[in-house]
Amino acid sequence: MARLHPDTLAHLPAGVERPRYRRDALQAGIVHLGVGAFHRAHIAVVNEAALHASADLRWGTVGVSLRAADTRDALRPQAGLYTLALRDAADDGSPREALQVVGNLLDVLVAPENPQAVLARIAHADTRIVSLTITEKGYHHDPATGALRLDAPDIVHDLAHPGAPRTMPGFVVHALALRRARGLAPLTVLSCDNLPANGDTTRGIVLAFAHAVDAGLRDWIAAHCTFPNSMVDRIVPRTTDADRARISERLGVDDAWPVIGEPFLEWVVEDSFANGRPDWTAGGARFVAHAQPYEKLKLRMVNGAHSALAYLGATAGFRTVDRAMAEPALRAFIDALMREEIAPTLPAMEGLDLDAYRTRLLQRFANPALQHQTKQIAMDGSQKLPQRLLGTVRDRLAAGRPIDRLALAVAGWLHYLRGVDETGATHEIQDPLASALAQRLAQAGAASSMQDRVAFFTGFAPVFGELGSEPRFVAAVARALGVLEAHGVRGALAASEPNA
Incomplete structure (x- = not known):
């Protein structure tokens, strides 16, 4: 040819x-x-x-x-x-x-x-x-x-x-x-x-x-x-x-x-x-004249939700984003994460219908023709989490609002860093700080409680900054990680529902 x-x-x-x-x-x-x-x-x-x-x-x-x-x-x-x-x-x-x-x-x-x-x-x-x-x-x-x-x-x-x-x-x-x-x-x-x-x-x-x-x-x-x-x-x-x-x-x-x-x-x-x-x-x-409101909208709604979907989906063994979105509990979680915890942190923007934006975004994620790999989105988490998820966490805590779903997304990254999913398949951690993260994870494993494990890991300042010592953040991530380790992704998603 x-x-x-x-x-x-x-x-x-x-x-x-x-x-x-x-x-x-x-x-x-x-x-x-x-x-x-x-x-x-x-x-x-x-x-x-x-x-x-x-x-x-x-x-x-x-x-x-x-x-x-x-x-x-x-x-x-x-x-x-x-x-x-x-x-x-x-x-x-x-x-x-x-x-x-x-x-x-x-x-x-x-x-x-x-x-x-x-x-x-x-x-x-x-x-x-x-x-x-x-x-x-x-x-x-x-x-x-x-x-x-x-x-x-x-x-x-x-x-x-x-x-x-x-x-x-x-x-x-x-x-x-x-x-x-x-x-x-x-x-x-x-x-x-x-x-x-x-x-x-x-x-x-x-x-x-x-x-x-x-x-x-x-x-x-x-x-x-x-x-x-x-x-x-x-x-x-x-x-x-x-x-x-x-x-x-x-x-x-x-x-x-x-x-x-x-x-x-x-x-x-x-x-x-x-x-x-x-x-x-x-x-x-x-x-x-000013792009920052649009940046924040995209980083938090699109990229933040994408990362949450990738870490939880990949850990559950879902290879592609559309397959992850086909899991009703995971789709409902991403919808609620955007609607209840991310959207309230965004500035008002003239002409923007956030509900319509969220609905369209869910449709984009579910596009079966793209076959977007969850492991592609999961790369370089140490570089992505600070702007995709942790900024939203900071704003929620400053407003005295709950961060349960955001904490599960962060816990999903920690769980993903183990390098093995729930089907037993292994995956490489592709991250510029992969060695430091692996060392931190191993050292955290020696802690006597889940709270102490998470506190040690989130003390990694290049990723978490001062947020890593915030007791409410550590406690929420520790709760989420405990459920993930005990009951898997589906169990953690079920526990994230308000009436669970």
Whole structure:
């Protein structure tokens, strides 16, 4: 089978969308760090719509992989082309799929192979935006406080080796130093990761790194570069070999790495750009003065509920999110968690019907066509829990309100960290703090009571901060974990009901 390539676009089936602009005229105005599935199924697709709607071709993208070469190796023979498959279920429950070939990804650089090329691309005169989907762990910060960990080994390396950085702060700051030295315009650094106040957090991390390099550079970045807050939302499961085979068969050409997504998409961005931007409204983005309310809504309702569903579902042995949602008690728990414990912590937002939002979210989670793996969502819990669940816990405790369901979600993570589910199947704990968490869990097991076990574990400050010593939090998690260990997930869900 021939490969997906600009030369084969004309031969694709009539129903497949494809680029309608001159790719050979695109300039690389955007450098995107973390060119994974989410970027290619969300941000790049919105950017594609902007290019279709405008004659402004300054906004092509060069992607950067900070770790592996697999995305580059798959897409470079395709000249950066790839397919987005939007999947949902028809009225009869059968899966359906719409295909679009996306064209604005011009190249993928692999940072470990050639860090100088990444620095040169960010420092290029055409570059105006550096966008980020590097996951929470890519910020090298303390999840509990948001502060850069200047003692992290890769940060120490990047401060000592400005020509060969490894991390986002290293690449951004050292490239900005080059731009400043050359008299080039400043940049917008646009975080699209699931962090509270992600732009403000990124700004603090970048400025802290820059200050350690040169106070004058730090001041230049602070005065001239912008760091908009943003909120992104689309469920993007991991692509499987079956997905590749199915999509390639439908295309009639081989696509080495298509991406899968749900039809729903949301992107809210603060309109604060240092050197221009595309008109992403053409792809459904909204520009606002302040994104924080939208961030909090998404982090708590979507991501918080997703993590709770993943830890409890995976521990029960449910492989996919839709299978977990098919368990009536688990679906009812997630519904009640959002309605009774998360929603009351959210600010009022004009035009938002929270009940309708929650109902739609439950439908999105139950989408059987996505086959979203619970273990994918369960990754990197130490980086995710502080903003997805623990911020909500803090607000509930400050208001004197109960946290029983939130505590069960946190206990679900602790239970998941054992590495074995209720069917006896083992799973790897994929987390940047996996060794420290395993050691903490083992030491906690020596405690004489469940209360003491949980108190020791939640004393792990990088995740829990001061919350770990809050007696009401410790007691609630200890109660939930005790039921989980004694009666399993289904027993704990039953016990979580008000009349249980």
